[in-house]
Amino acid sequence: MTAQKPGIQLNKKGRLKHFLTTEELSRQILTEILDTAENFAGVGERAVKKVPLLRGKTIANLFFEPSTRTRTTFELAAKRLSADVLNINIEASATKKGESLLDTLQTLESMHCDMFVVRHANSGAAHFIASLVAPGIRVINAGDGRHAHPTQAMLDAFTIRRHKGGFNGLKVAIVGDIMHSRVARSEIHAFNTLGVKEVRVIAPKTLIPAYMRALGVKVFHDLKLGLKGVDAVIMLRLQRERMQGPLLPSADEFFKMYGLTEERLKVASPDVMVLHPGPINRGVEIDSEVADGPRSVILEQVSHGIAIRMAVMSLCMGSVE
Amino acid sequence: MTAQKPGIQLNKKGRLKHFLTTEELSRQILTEILDTAENFAGVGERAVKKVPLLRGKTIANLFFEPSTRTRTTFELAAKRLSADVLNINIEASATKKGESLLDTLQTLESMHCDMFVVRHANSGAAHFIASLVAPGIRVINAGDGRHAHPTQAMLDAFTIRRHKGGFNGLKVAIVGDIMHSRVARSEIHAFNTLGVKEVRVIAPKTLIPAYMRALGVKVFHDLKLGLKGVDAVIMLRLQRERMQGPLLPSADEFFKMYGLTEERLKVASPDVMVLHPGPINRGVEIDSEVADGPRSVILEQVSHGIAIRMAVMSLCMGSVE
């Protein structure tokens, strides 16, 4: 339980205000998110999948880049909390008329929106928006450029904790294009804070940023060495459009070296968990035998994603003074 | 009341599970749908057009081909049952990322969707999806290729029953491009099962499939002969894009022979009903005088469409063990 520096994500009492990154948050805050999600995990299995917690609140999904899957999970989370949801595709609306971002935000605030769920292609966009909004408005980062995707990291942490009971002593490997992955960045910060014993990244040199070792991460370029003894392996989704240029391997080459198969998993812990943020590229970064096998928790991750988003939404809204 | 073969549409107790086609279902099941719709028909006329039957359920409209009109009726039916609705345009989302259909379905299941309403350009798509989903998930076919459009057939049956009191002794004619019509196929099966005395199809030879007579249908190529003494005539919507090729008449030629006018209706029963699934092509397959005249029940069909969809949704959901 480290001391908290009261950044933009926390209010004066140290409670979660915006959820933008896992980076600055204490183990206490991250654990509170996980514990709250535990309460919501059962809601999806009830006959009536709704709680009245955010009834009468208005949540705007501000998607500056399209992502049906992520938008759908936030929309479902909001509706199960009984909030009203506005889906706003920003490209298609205001910017066409040349409206500035600030004006768009202030307009939505004036309509008494309570929360913005922000997806943007630029790193830092959610922070920027959080710095602009009025005091009572909450901002949740649904993915900003290469920077962060904190709800994805937390649902992975939630899934791991549910299976392993906790984080102490665990070795977790993240495999793939670490360089361009907002998911990897958010996971590393979350796992470090939550007390994972060893976080590994596995990728070719050209796809691992220089600052990785400074984050206390073990770097591997060989899949077999990296997977040895791990309790959980998180496969990143291959962004084919990124796999270009002279310094990078071709996609084929990459997967020959880093694609996850049952064979390759043999060096891991016998009860290793396999995670993937989805949607998976079958036979590309992950073999179908693994994705559909007993070690895969990929579909659980989806369910947990709703619970985590309900938790983050209700915690942030609950800190409005 | 024929014996039921417990196909994919029924659960072990013989209750409706998925609604994919009118083809295998017993008269008992089809009648139960009509009777249930009768209870919902009044909801649309109440001051508060809502019943809490599916509160807290999540219904996903999976539209692989766009159809605002059909999607809207299912959305309204779901909302009036108090369910939460997700509209998912599949073309625009997952497939762009190369996600497989099965993965998309499993992802939505993991989000605890309870029901998929499926519209697809390929025949058999809804059956295929029903064969893939988890036991608790329900699938409703909102039109698949040339195969079936069962809710349309049932709303037509409902409309006829409301006016005629039942189906015994009735003669019903379906006019138009029978060959390519999923509506016609679903109607023929439903009407036969429900005990309509005589189902007729009226179209040029090139637009009537060879297996028609095997379905116990009377085939006519002459509109006047076919309409003689009928109690209800169902005009199919002309799909102009289909009316091409050397074996088929031109659209003009077709309508000179098969377009419905007051004059041509004179040979029918004096209290003949005129149905059309909409949207109508005025002055093309149907004259405005007929479409807007006293025999037309086209707008009633729309109202009944909501009631039928509410009935099918609640019956399917009610069979979850």
Add this chain to the structure above:
Amino acid sequence: MTAQKPGIQLNKKGRLKHFLTTEELSRQILTEILDTAENFAGVGERAVKKVPLLRGKTIANLFFEPSTRTRTTFELAAKRLSADVLNINIEASATKKGESLLDTLQTLESMHCDMFVVRHANSGAAHFIASLVAPGIRVINAGDGRHAHPTQAMLDAFTIRRHKGGFNGLKVAIVGDIMHSRVARSEIHAFNTLGVKEVRVIAPKTLIPAYMRALGVKVFHDLKLGLKGVDAVIMLRLQRERMQGPLLPSADEFFKMYGLTEERLKVASPDVMVLHPGPINRGVEIDSEVADGPRSVILEQVSHGIAIRMAVMSLCMGSVE
């Protein structure tokens, strides 16, 4: 309180039925809208931003031209009244299939929609639709061509009344492309009826229609002269695409003469209010210093827009016999 001619907007008892234009409505009716909005203005600031007034009603947003901003305000207003909302983009749906407008409307009526919110590029479209719908259906004009945008006019009136306490003795100037502005037309009628002492329009000769003086409006071509002593100035949004052709000034030229700055506001009343329908073009028709300054009520207008739309929706629905 003038006598009412019972036009299409009023029912037999003289109560508001459709809200299509501010033009024919009495001061009593316009004041009733403002007073009702006063009751709703607080709803947006409550913890639970919902009232159950229109629960179980179905409101269809029929947008024949896209406008995310306006659509969003009507959607929010409807949801805060607890109605179910259907967003229907007409271009993308029925007209593609060649369906006539009347058939589209009748189809939606048959689905038991209670209200149509209509946005259309053609002047008179909302009136036309109101003349077609069944007795129990209500129509609200969300902007039709150059004709009217009555909810925008009423939210401006509401904002002025909140600050000034009333309209007696006020001088209000509208600045910009009066010729093409549905907002200006609706405002002039509303302000005249509500008893504003002096309504001014300020624009180059080519952008002021000939009939303006007949409306009792004072016409100015010089910004400084026109702003002298005004209590409120309403800047119109510059539609760049309109600023072309030999008779019109270039956009640059126009703004050199008519752009609103702090300096130019000095001749106005010391407590002048600055309004703008949004989205604003910063540094174009209005300087940022003014838009963000203490005289600007632009963001209040947005909030009031929700209250006005809730008021109009509930008044129209309340007049259903």
